Amino acid sequence: MTDNLTLKEHLLITEAEEDRKRRADLTYTEKRVKNELDRVTVELSGSESGVLTKLSGRYDRLDKAIKLMGEKKNELNADIKSRVEELFSAEDVVLTRVIETVSFTMTVSKRLKKADDKKVVDYEAIATELAKLIPEELQAKVEEITLAYTKLIPQEVKSPGLSVKAKVNEGLFTDLKAGVVSMVKRVIKSITSWAIKYDKKLLALKKMAQV
Secondary structure, eight states: OOOGGOOOHHHHHHHHHHHOOOOOTTTEEEETTEEEEEEEEOOOOHHHHHHHHHHHHHHHHHHHHHHHHHHHHHHHHHHHHHHHHHOOOOGGSOEEEEEEOSEEEEEOOOOOOOOOOOOOOHHHHHHHHHHHHSSSGOOOHHHHHHHTTOOOOOOOOOOOOOOOOOOOHHHHHHHHHHHHHHHHHHHHHHHHHHHHHHHHHHHHHHHHHHH
């Protein structure tokens, strides 16, 4: 979308970004590396912290799910290829192999031959070496020609990367685990007590039925 912006619109957006300042109501911590400002951290609390915590939690779960699905897909890929190889001869690797089942069609591409070595000529290095052979009085002309054929290619600004990692509170995890274990024990004790009372009532009913 930014590619369709006019120069004026681009300048306005850039100016707006430069005018954006740090908020006075938040606490920022700066970190320097080799005497240069390298990182800034802001502490959030309240509703703002809650909103970003929920979003980060969703991001973290989605990221883990995608990675897990990728691993499972790779495992299935290897498993299917292994089973395919068992259905064909070794010579068939140079052919496209197709397997038809009741519900799916699986296609495994042919094994490609190794490409011939590619010859790469370093013309820039050649030009540099040739320039050394030119007399000193012509070096200025060489630099002029080089400058005439030098292009400045603007690079796109990449979007900043995002990394989300969950904070694990070991103490809270331990307390939660202990609480769950305690609850399970109480449930088991309650069920056992109920079962004993039930067995006693059932035995009394059986005795009454026999009378």
